Amino acid sequence: MDETMKKNKYSIIVPTYNERLNIALIIYLIFKHLKNVDFEIIVVDDGSPDGTQDIVKQLQQVYGEDRVLLRPRPKKLGLGTAYIHGLKHASGNFVVIMDADLSHHPKYLPSFIKKQIETGASIVTGTRYVKGGGVHGWNLMRKLTSRGANVLAQTLLWPGVSDLTGSFRLYKKSVLEDVISSCVSKGYVFQMEMIVRASRKGYHIEEVPITFVDRVYGSSKLGGSEIVEYLKGLVYLLVTT
Amino acid sequence: MKHIVKIMTLLVALSALWISLLQTSIIPESYTWLLPLYFIISLGCYGLLMVGVGLMRFPTCPHEAILLQQDIVEAKGFLKGKGVDIGSD
Numbered sequence: 001m002d003e004t005m006k007k008n009k010y011s012i013i014v015p016t017y018n019e020r021l022n023i024a025l026i027i028y029l030i031f032k033h034l035k036n037v038d039f040e041i042i043v044v045d046d047g048s049p050d051g052t053q054d055i056v057k058q059l060q061q062v063y064g065e066d067r068v069l070l071r072p073r074p075k076k077l078g079l080g081t082a083y084i085h086g087l088k089h090a091s092g093n094f095v096v097i098m099d100a101d102l103s104h105h106p107k108y109l110p111s112f113i114k115k116q117i118e119t120g121a122s123i124v125t126g127t128r129y130v131k132g133g134g135v136h137g138w139n140l141m142r143k144l145t146s147r148g149a150n151v152l153a154q155t156l157l158w159p160g161v162s163d164l165t166g167s168f169r170l171y172k173k174s175v176l177e178d179v180i181s182s183c184v185s186k187g188y189v190f191q192m193e194m195i196v197r198a199s200r201k202g203y204h205i206e207e208v209p210i211t212f213v214d215r216v217y218g219s220s221k222l223g224g225s226e227i228v229e230y231l232k233g234l235v236y237l238l239v240t241t
Numbered sequence: 242m243k244h245i246v247k248i249m250t251l252l253v254a255l256s257a258l259w260i261s262l263l264q265t266s267i268i269p270e271s272y273t274w275l276l277p278l279y280f281i282i283s284l285g286c287y288g289l290l291m292v293g294v295g296l297m298r299f300p301t302c303p304h305e306a307i308l309l310q311q312d313i314v315e316a317k318g319f320l321k322g323k324g325v326d327i328g329s330d
Contacts, residue, residue, distance in 0.1 A: 024316070029312060029316060058326060105312075134301050136302045137306065151295065154291075237244070238243075241243065
């Protein structure tokens with residue numbers, strides 16, 4: 001297994017917007033948990049006014065400019081295009097996508113890599129809804145919405161994965177390039193579209209349990225408009241996939 | 242095949258089955274008329290049950306939040322030592 005791992009290179013794409021502190025923490029944690037693995041971190045910053053890019057430049061001094069890549073964009077342009085932008089600069093044969101807000105803990109990266117090597121999967125997706133996974137920091141309303149949304153999507157779309165809106169995933173680079181080019185949604189409907197399209201295209205998808213600690217610094221939101229966006233996304237996927 | 246087509250096909254097949262039951266009257270017609278209603282009700286019950294079970298068994302991980310705080314302290318210490326300006330918050 002070590003032999004296979006040595007041949008692989010993992011490009012970890014982290015889109016940021018005002019994540020000055022979180023990006024420093026996450027880069028430290030990635031380096032801590034990925035020893036003996038060839039990887040690079042690609043930070044795609046959408047012109048954060050809080051100095052996220054300055055921090056990343058300082059981190060480049062610590063870890064090296066070949067390990068921490070800063071590929072900024074001038075302004076907020078959305079998540080999907082951030083991945084496409086990061087992908088253009090990725091030199092690995094595998095790509096990991098994760099959020100910068102510490103809700104995705106880098107300690108799970110080795111289990112993604114291990115699962116991929118064991119199964120040869122094209123995509124390994126983190127799931128919060130199985131044994132060993134979990135969520136922290138959600139109130140009852142948030143849990144209810146999440147379960148309802150999940151049951152609805154499972155019943156209507158038969159996606160074959162248990163966690164559709166999670167965004168902590170490992171892709172074969174060629175697979176990500178293929179899937180991402182056919183996705184048009186925004187926000188977290190985008191995550192759902194990616195995995196549903198990949199599933200319809202017949203790619204081998206595996207799951208690993210992850211825990212999700214809702215963001216420590218900064219705030220996350222889930223309002224009525226998100227629910228409407230979700231339902232629209234569901235209908236869109238029903239008629240287009 | 243688009244997914245909506247698959248679901249429609251399934252519904253059409255079910256309707257065909259229902260109509261054939263109406264025609265052949267294997268079971269009393271008054272029961273047959275109520276079958277679609279039962280179908281919708283059981284679908285609703287299934288949905289509510291799944292949401293309920295999912296809520297009851299919702300996996301939580303309070304311990305992970307504590308571990309994360311420890312990781313954050315550790316990371317801040319390391320980064321400060323390397324002269325990275327992470328601020329005081």
